[in-house]
Amino acid sequence: MSRTFRNTLTRRTVVAAGAALALGALAACGGGSSSGGDGETVAGSQADLDAALEKGGEITYWSWTPSAEAQVEAFQKAYPNVKVKLVNAGTNTDQYTKMTNAINAGSGAPDVAQVEYYAIPQYALSDSLLDLNVYGLGDLKSDYSASTWGSVAFDGKIYGLPQDSGPMAMFYNKKSFDAAGVTKVPTTWDEYIDAAKKIHDYNDKWYITSDNGDGGQTASMIWQAGGHPFNVDGNTINVNFEDEGSKKYTAMWNQLHTENLLSDAKGWTDEWFRAMTDGSLATLITGAWMPGNMEANAAGASGDWRVAPIPTYDGTPVTAESGGSSQAVLKQSKNPALATAFLRWLNNDPASIKIFLESGGFPSTTAELSDPEFTDAKSEYFGGQQINKVLAEASTQVAPNWSYLPIQAYANTIFGDTAGKTSYTNHSDLNAGLAAWKTAIDTYAKQQGFTVK
Amino acid sequence: MVAFMLYTVLPLVWLVINASKTQGELFDSFGLWFADTFALFTNIGDTLTYKDGIFIRWVGNTLIYVVIGAGGATLLATLAGYGLAKFKFPGRGAVFAVVLGAVAVPGTALAVPTFLMFSKMELTNTPWAVIIPSLISPFGLYLMWVFAVQAIPTEILEAARVDGAGELRTFFTISIRLLAPGIVTVLLFTTVATWNNYFLPLIMLSDPNWYPLTVGLNQWNAQAQGAGSQPIFNLVLTGSLLSIVPIVVAFLFLQRQWQSGLSAGSVKA
DSSP states (O other): OHHHHHHHHHHHHHHHTTGGGOHHHHHHOOOOOOOSSOSOOOOOOHHHHHHHHHHOEEEEEEOOOTTHHHHHHHHHHHOTTEEEEEEOOOSHHHHHHHHHHHHHHTSOOOSEEEEEGGGHHHHHHTTOBOOGGGGTGGGGGGGBOHHHHHHHEETTEEOOEEOBOOBEEEEEEHHHHHHHTOOSOOOBHHHHHHHHHHHHHHOTTOBSOBOSOOHHHHHHHHHHTTOOOEEEETTEEEEOTTSHHHHHHHHHHHHHHTTTOSBOOOTTSHHHHHHHHHTSBOEEEEETTHHHHHHHHOGGGTTTEEEEEOOBSSSSOOBOBOOOEEEEEBTTOSOHHHHHHHHHHHHHOHHHHHHHHHTTOOBOBHHHHTOHHHHTOOBTTTTTBOHHHHHHHHHTOBOSOOOOOTTHHHHHHTHIIIIIIIIITTTOOHHHHHHHHHHHHHHHHHHTTOEEO | OHHHHHHHHHHHHHHHHHTTSOHHHHHHSOTTSOOSSOOHHHHHHHHHHHHHHHHHHHHHHHHHIIIIIIHHHHHHHHHHHHHHHHOOOTTHHHHHHHHHHHHHSOHHHHHHHHHHHHHHTTOTTSTHHHHHHHTOOHHHHHHHHHHHHHHSOHHHHHHHHHTTOOHHHHIIIIIHHHHHHHHHHHHHHHHHHHHHOOHHHHHHOOOGGGOOHHHHHHHHHHTTSSTTOOOOHHHHHHHHHHHHHHHHHHHHHHHHHHHHHHHHHHHHO
8 A cells, every 4th residue: 555655646746747748657657546446345256247247237448459349249239238338548558548547537447448468567566457356257267378367367366357369470471481592481590590691682672570679579579588577576676688588589689680680660560561561571570469460461462471480599389478468347447346247258258259259369268279160270361371270389388477567568668769779770789779778667667666676 | 942842742642642542552552653443532431431430520529629629719819918918917927927938838748737637627538628728829829919019009999998999899899800810820820739639639538439530540540550450541541631631721711811911911000
């Protein structure tokens, strides 16, 4: 309690000092106190959730996921007494800004909200999310892949239920590989670097992949290398890019980065999708949710692409998560039982998950990940390959015990201004860039009232 | 001059050309020329009907915010600027200092404190949260003040008072005409500012039904990012094109008023 109070004070001081111009600052500042269910202790069981569904009521659900509309519709059909007001309050950062503001202001937050895994700790630490254990949702643990459950359940509490997941894999353009004479699909990073050279030698406008400085992507790559740069213990934060895993990653990636073997194309831009279409971008190291985006944005390359496991350092399969969302119940909710009941249906009921899969989402539920109907499906875009086999396999190989910072959303937004400026603009040593990132994260963490080690 | 032309016109040309392409063609055709299909009209149709025609609702919202917000801001700035220029009262210097100070504070910096204040008043997520802050235009006030000092000879006001006209009548029959060029200028500024306002509505509103065009279009754009994305860049481009049409029209129309106003003033002087 005293910590929450101190954080609130810090936040007020920050706002009063006019530091409000840092949008990211406020987006990431999870220091507010959450009221809502003030005073009353919530406790119950799954039976209470069924009762709440029967009784009905109205709740608000914030989400930007494309399947939300159809899911809400199906839910209301199944439970006609419940009215769910679906609001697309903006995509990730925009929604988090609004949610943090509403939490700080004490009203206006939704009952249920989509929260990406990296943003869960920031709301968990500020005590803004309902611990789903109070309704016994801990029983659902075995329904989800270990890595996604680990992202929502920690410190003995359950802060949300996983929706999608993004185990990383290597998407590669077979046509580009063939043209450049890359005959063996890289399984180790050394082979990957060789392939990068071959591709760039073949055509100096072609690159193995692109990286112009993305904090989320870098964190996932360090995760895969076995790094643990973000250490959180209560109110103490320790950022350490000097650990073995981080060093392993920079030593490997530097060989591509400092040798100009990576394209500068920024993710999700016109340039990036064009490169994906015309073959000048040979691979993507990204989450399992990527295929749908490629089909939509790089339709011209249909048939050219394939999926393989992410290359590793020593040949032992291991990967990391990139992105992915869960849904959580906010403490501000006036009807936590109903909100939790909706959440349980949304991310656990087969009918809801089916709608989610149909929208092109990649599941986090073990039942779907092992369902032959899912894994055996052939993708026309990927030349008839059964891509879900590769991706579902990856979801079981995620390196355990990863943690994000409670200020991760903010940290990711400043990656470009720190590491980007230090080492991306001149293609110099990534360690210097990470050091600059650490300095900025530490400074911000102190301002937010954390102890920095 | 050529470089300047390119700099200002090229983005517009690009917008017009690319608004005529389908989503797929955006990525596999040359950026500065037309693609095989001319999809502008299909795109316009899709933009207006996507998600039950929410685009039209956003246009309506923006118009409401502009008419009430910018119109109100202009009215308030005119009244206050005139009052400060033509009436002597204690505290005028202090007002001057506050206004000058307010001009210097970017609206973005005030947005979050404003949010907390409006939240206490339970006005967030309503149109009022966008309209009320838009009513305040320190720059407009300052401009009207300076303009009123120059444009209205105190002798005219004194003559009117001697003839027995009340202050309101003097204002609405005499002063307002002399102030017309200034009013149009302020209206132009506040209209553009409100039309383009992004950050304030972004944090105030969470219900897309109250979004102005800027926030709405950005949401469409953001839809292309991340897991499970649904890119509709073609609609974003067409929507952007449609959303600048009214502001261009307003600009041309007001500019004419503004110029004739200026010349009218010069002859009189």
